[in-house]
Amino acid sequence: MVNKGSKKTKQAINREILESRILRSAEIIFAEKGFSGASMERIAERANISKQNLIYYFANKDLLYKRVLQETLGAWIDKLQLLELSEADPETSIRHYVKAKMQLSRDYPYGSKVFAHEIIGGAPVLRPYLVSDLKPQFERDIKVVNSWINKGFINKIDPAYFFFMIWATTQSYADFSTQMEILMGQSQLQEESYSRAERAVTELILHALGASKK
Template structure:
């Protein structure tokens, strides 16, 4: 049985690891929010450090440069989307239920993670200079697997013969608009900000539009 001094030696690294993880998460949240407002070039490390409640030198201890921090923010965003939004992994007894859950999940990401969507959009609009290779290695294989599934449904006569890639492009753009252009939508609806009911309405409308348009019974 280890003595008390041995226990202290074992526990200290774990405690430091939890503290480090907490600081990193705080920095990443602050960076994501500021990158969503100002983009990469318009955001300074000093501003991120201030938002995170620490000095610039302390921030650099965890992330050695703004580029390293930005790349980690982008990686976390894409990992979240790939992990949660694969059509192949959606629950449902039939293709229509799986597609419905896919759309619902995409709208939910726009509701709960608007900053992430905006950071991603800014990066893509600028030609994905920091994300291009990661998109090729992570997003493309997941998309190809989903496209293969849709083609299987088409072959089985479950849905109309459409281009699966453009189906996903349409779903991505229509769901992410509720994050990327939330200000425009809320102004058009005469609201200060979008409410949960607005996202529910968007989910129902988009689901109806897609299911009906694909000729799914």
């Protein structure tokens, strides 16, 4: 057993780097081709490794797809915890929350698309994790928003739909980026586009909640 204070070996670090490269490559292939259209050969080629090396890390496409979804959901849940762990006022907490969700759309657009396809398909792989991991966090965050309402910090709303609205809005900048690029005359959404979107979404939500100090 490795002590918590011990440093990672160079081999462990290299393994993590390669696994990350494989997962990012798999995200792209699954997002572009769907699960049925993706292949281990395509993913290996994208990751610039041999198929044999890929299989050493992930024995088959099913395992790789499951891992991509778990990684995406894990990153999402980490951001969800911002409200639960925050001791800041509602305005500051919401600003940080929207910013974090927008960053996920900007930094992991392909992972978001894979996640969306899985949900649209009825979540056959993710359903157990949505129940065991996402739902408890969701319920904790609802309690946070309800506490703001009870203290008179924000207007009375349905907390569940408050979160659904934020998720739908921020994830659109990943899942429907092509539509936005066409309408905005961009070949790819630029950093300024995400910044403007973050400001617009945040201000709309804060004003609707009566939580903005501006």
